[in-house]
Amino acid sequence: MGGVLAGKASAGRIGVAAAAALxxxxxxxxxxxxxxxxxxxxxxxxxxxxxxPAGVLLLLLGRKLPKGRWWGRAAILGMLNIGFFFPLIFIGxxxxxxxxxxxxxxxxPLLVAGFSALxxxxxPTGRTLVAGGVGVxxxxxxxxxxxxxxxxxxxxxxxTAIVIMALGTVLTRKWGRPEGVTMLDLTAWQLxxxxxxxxxxxxxxxxxxxxxxxxxxxxxxxxxxxxxGLAYVLWFRGIEQLGAGPASxxxxxxxxxxxxxxxxxxxxTLTAMQIVGLLLALGALLVGQAPARGKGKEAERTVAxxxxxxxxxxxERIPAGATR
Numbered sequence: 444m445g446g447v448l449a450g451k452a453s454a455g456r457i458g459v460a461a462a463a464a465l466x467x468x469x470x471x472x473x474x475x476x477x478x479x480x481x482x483x484x485x486x487x488x489x490x491x492x493x494x495x496p497a498g499v500l501l502l503l504l505g506r507k508l509p510k511g512r513w514w515g516r517a518a519i520l521g522m523l524n525i526g527f528f529f530p531l532i533f534i535g536x537x538x539x540x541x542x543x544x545x546x547x548x549x550x551x552p553l554l555v556a557g558f559s560a561l562x563x564x565x566x567p568t569g570r571t572l573v574a575g576g577v578g579v580x581x582x583x584x585x586x587x588x589x590x591x592x593x594x595x596x597x598x599x600x601x602x603t604a605i606v607i608m609a610l611g612t613v614l615t616r617k618w619g620r621p622e623g624v625t626m627l628d629l630t631a632w633q634l635x636x637x638x639x640x641x642x643x644x645x646x647x648x649x650x651x652x653x654x655x656x657x658x659x660x661x662x663x664x665x666x667x668x669x670x671x672g673l674a675y676v677l678w679f680r681g682i683e684q685l686g687a688g689p690a691s692x693x694x695x696x697x698x699x700x701x702x703x704x705x706x707x708x709x710x711x712t713l714t715a716m717q718i719v720g721l722l723l724a725l726g727a728l729l730v731g732q733a734p735a736r737g738k739g740k741e742a743e744r745t746v747a748x749x750x751x752x753x754x755x756x757x758x759e760r761i762p763a764g765a766t767r
Contacts, residue, residue, distance in 0.1 A: 450766075456684075456685065456732075458686045459680065459681055459685055460681065460685060460693065460732055461758025462677050462681070463677050463678055463680065463693055464692060464693045465673075465674065465677055465687065466674035466675065466678035466681070467678075467693055467694045467696040467700070468696050468700045469669055469670040469674040470653035470670060470674065470695065470697050471697040471698065471699070471700030471703075472670065472700065473670060474536060476625075476662050476665055476666060476670070477489065477533075477536070477666075479658075479759070480654075480658045480659060480661060480665075481662045481663070482655070482659060484517050484537075485649055485652070485653070486530055486533030486534055486537060487530055487533075487633070487641060488645045488649055488652050489529075489533055489666075490529035490533055490641045490645070491638060491642045491644070492663050492665055492667065493529060493666045494525050494526075494529060494634050494637045494641055494671065495634070495638025495639065495641065495642055496636065496638075496663075496667050497634050497667040497668065497671045497672035498629075498630075498631050498632075498633070498635035498638050498672075499635060499638075500667075500668075500672060501627055501630055501631035501634065501672055501676075502628075502631040502632075502635055504627060504631075505625060505627045505628040506632055507624060507625075507628045508632075509621075513621055513632075514681045516618055516637035517629075517633060517636055518636050519613060520614060520615060520616070520618070520632075520636075521632065521633040521634070521635070521636025521637040521640075522636065522637060522640065523607050523608070523610055523611030524608065524611040524615070524633055524675075525633055525634055525636070525638070525641075526599055526605050526636065526638075526640040527603075527604070527607050527637075527639025528604050528608050528611070528637075528639065529641065530641065530644070531600045531604035531607070532600075532604045532606070533595070533602055534597065534600040535547075535598075535600040535601030535604060537597070538594040538596050538597025538600070539593070539594055539597035539598065539601060543587065543593065543597075543598075543601075544597075544601050545582055545585075545586045545697070545698040546579065546582050546586060546587055547598070547601045547602055548582075548601070548605055548694065548697065549578050549581075549582035549694075549695060549698070549724075550585070550605060551605050551609050551612075551690050551691050552571070552578060552691040552695075552731060553572065553575040553576070553725075554577040554605065554606060554609035554610075555609045555612055555687050555688060555691040556571050556572065556575060556614060556688060557609075557689060558609055558610050558612075558687075559613055559616075560612040562610075562614065562617055563613060563616065563617055563687070565688075567688075570730065571688060571731070571747065574692065574726075574727045574730040574731050575692075575727070575731075577723050577726065577727040577730075578695050578723070578724055578728070578731075580699050580723060581719075581721070581723030581724030581725075581726070582686045582695065582720065582722065582724050584716050584717060584720025584723065585699075585702055585720035585721050585724060586698050586702065586717075586718050586720075601661055609691070612682060612687050612690065612691060613687050615679055615682050615683075616682050616683070616686065616687040619683060620683070625675050625678045626683070627676055629679060630672070630675045634671065634672070634675065651751050656729060663757045669762065675683070678690070681693065685732075688731065689731055690694035691731070692727065692728050692730075692731025693731075693732075694726060694730075695724050695728045696728065698724070699721065699724060699725070735747070
């Protein structure tokens with residue numbers, strides 16, 4: 444009986460992880476969509492148009508507002524995961540080569556491990572730290588080029604964005620969601636909170652938006668509905684059920700999909716070192732999903748039990764690496 448239940452739980456984890464991985468996979472297409480379909484030089488507009496319409500749509504679907512202390516929590520999570528993160532990512536993308544930006548993003552599992560120790564009281568295992576380091580090396584080999592140039596503003600923006608998202612990931616895990624509130628509702632609150640900050644910021648810093656073409660609207664629709672609304676619902680669900688640590692390793696899917704897009708759409712090819720990097724990144728991603736053992740597992744279980752139960756995974760949603 445125990446073996447059957449364990450098998451069901453394992454299959455459930457794999458399904459949740461596969462669904463959550465669709466989020467960084469969608470984010471891996473953002474650069475291509477931005478450069479091919481969206482207006483140039485309008486990072487704040489892009490961030491606002493990505494967040495607010497999707498948030499309002501999800502809010503209309505869920506029809507629930509925060510209550511009590513969740514007004515403050517929704518605002519904090521909305522600023523960390525959306526309001527601050529989105530424009531910083533676009534600023535970094537405008538000032539850094541894609542390979543440098545992706546390599547910086549790959550440090551997130553290590554940052555999540557650190558914040559998990561501070562906020563959740565979960566000490567990272569050696570496996571988590573090694574897998575995190577291997578992931579950074581793998582992504583670097585995959586996407587960095589010898590001629591990559593560094594820009595101070597871009598570096599500052601990208602590093603700050605990744606630190607902020609790592610903290611937002613851990614707080615999302617710590618606070619869970621209120622009883623009776625769906626993941627769609629929680630995602631809507633954060634997108635609306637971040638979007639309400641970004642819309643006036645875009646108006647002040649960039650002025651009136653340009654006349655949008657059909658291609659622009661198509662790009663915004665893709666990023667808003669698929670790359671933001673659906674992606675964040677799946678991502679937050681992954682954090683809740685897998686744990687912050689394993690979810691953060693799924694972020695390595697982002698540069699892998701971006702590389703695949705370059706091969707398919709732009710006819711790019713991989714060198715031998717890039718293939719090695721690809722294999723290292725995939726290995727780190729898989730190791731990051733392995734179930735945790737020992738004290739770290741028990742500490743994370745305590746956090747998990749403070750969040751709403753989810754189907755048969757209530758007792759099994761323990762993060763790998765005891766630590767997104």
